[in-house]
Amino acid sequence: MAALLLFAGCGRPWQRSTPKPQDPFVTLEAKETSKLSEKEYLMRKAVVGSRSERLEALDVIDRANDPDFLPFLLNRMEKEDDKFLTVRIMQALSRPDGLQDVRAVSPIRRIAVKDQGRVGMEAVIALFNLGDDNYVPSVIKHLRYYEEFPEHASIALRALKKMYVVELPPTVRAWNTYYRSHRLAPYQQLHWWSTFRPPEPPVVAGTTKVEPRPKGGPQLPQEDVRVRRTIVSVYEFWRPDEP
Numbered sequence: 449m450a451a452l453l454l455f456a457g458c459g460r461p462w463q464r465s466t467p468k469p470q471d472p473f474v475t476l477e478a479k480e481t482s483k484l485s486e487k488e489y490l491m492r493k494a495v496v497g498s499r500s501e502r503l504e505a506l507d508v509i510d511r512a513n514d515p516d517f518l519p520f521l522l523n524r525m526e527k528e529d530d531k532f533l534t535v536r537i538m539q540a541l542s543r544p545d546g547l548q549d550v551r552a553v554s555p556i557r558r559i560a561v562k563d564q565g566r567v568g569m570e571a572v573i574a575l576f577n578l579g580d581d582n583y584v585p586s587v588i589k590h591l592r593y594y595e596e597f598p599e600h601a602s603i604a605l606r607a608l609k610k611m612y613v614v615e616l617p618p619t620v621r622a623w624n625t626y627y628r629s630h631r632l633a634p635y636q637q638l639h640w641w642s643t644f645r646p647p648e649p650p651v652v653a654g655t656t657k658v659e660p661r662p663k664g665g666p667q668l669p670q671e672d673v674r675v676r677r678t679i680v681s682v683y684e685f686w687r688p689d690e691p
Contacts, residue, residue, distance in 0.1 A: 471491070474495050476492070490505050491517070491520050494509065494520075499530065499533070502533060503532075503536060506540060507536075510536075510543065513545070515549075521540060525537045525555055525556075531567045534559070534567060535566075535570045538552075538559070538574040539574065541556070542556070542573075542575070542577040542578050548578065548660075549656050549657060550648055550656050551656055552578065553575065553578055553580055553648050554648075557575065559571040560572050560575060560586065561583075569590075569607045572584060572586060572587050576632075579633070579659065579661060580632070580646065581627070581631060581632045582646040584608075584627050588604070588608065588620055591604055591618055591623065594618070608623055632649075633650070636650075
């Protein structure tokens with residue numbers, strides 16, 4: 449096996465991958481910024497400006513609700529080092545009256561899996577606004593560690609209340625029960641690999657825009673389907689509430 453791996457790359461010399469060139473509005477000198485369009489100037493300000501200037505530029509981009517800014521926001525979300533600005537970009541991508549593009553689901557999912565702190569919880573909220581509630585249990589589990597990490601538990605509780613707009617006891621059992629009975633897509637067909645790779649939210653036909661959620665909860669399906677089966681063990685049912 450080692451010999452096969454050794455000779456697998458023969459004939460193809462190793463070379464370092466060349467970095468992708470930066471956008472011209474980033475490398476442009478300050479004295480030449482007058483040549484930029486309004487959109488390019490906003491994107492430049494969101495990259496090379498101070499923290500307050502970058503935040504102001506992201507606010508303007510969010511309010512503009514222009515699909516032309518979507519590739520830029522996705523790219524900045526992957527490269528941004530400032531966690532506060534990363535959260536602001538996710539909010540711009542997931543705002544209910546905003547872009548709501550399904551292409552933002554995969555990169556936000558990676559952040560939700562990678563980061564277990566405040567940024568990860570904000571990523572779960574962004575996914576929830578995009579119609580994906582598969583990562584809500586990762587926020588609920590923080591309620592177990594209230595005594596060890598009270599700050600994280602408080603942030604998790606605020607995030608859950610922000611998503612579901614209900615008042616429930618700060619216990620894992622209460623929120624797990626509510627989560628399982630209030631899924632965003634209870635009639636969505638699942639495959640056997642859905643546990644490892646959840647399906648993406650449904651989109652408007654012919655576009656990449658996420659379908660708006662109907663008011664009053666999920667509507668009944670037009671054809672015969674199976675409701676998502678939730679496995680609840682006897683231990684989960686009879687277990688007393690955690691203190």
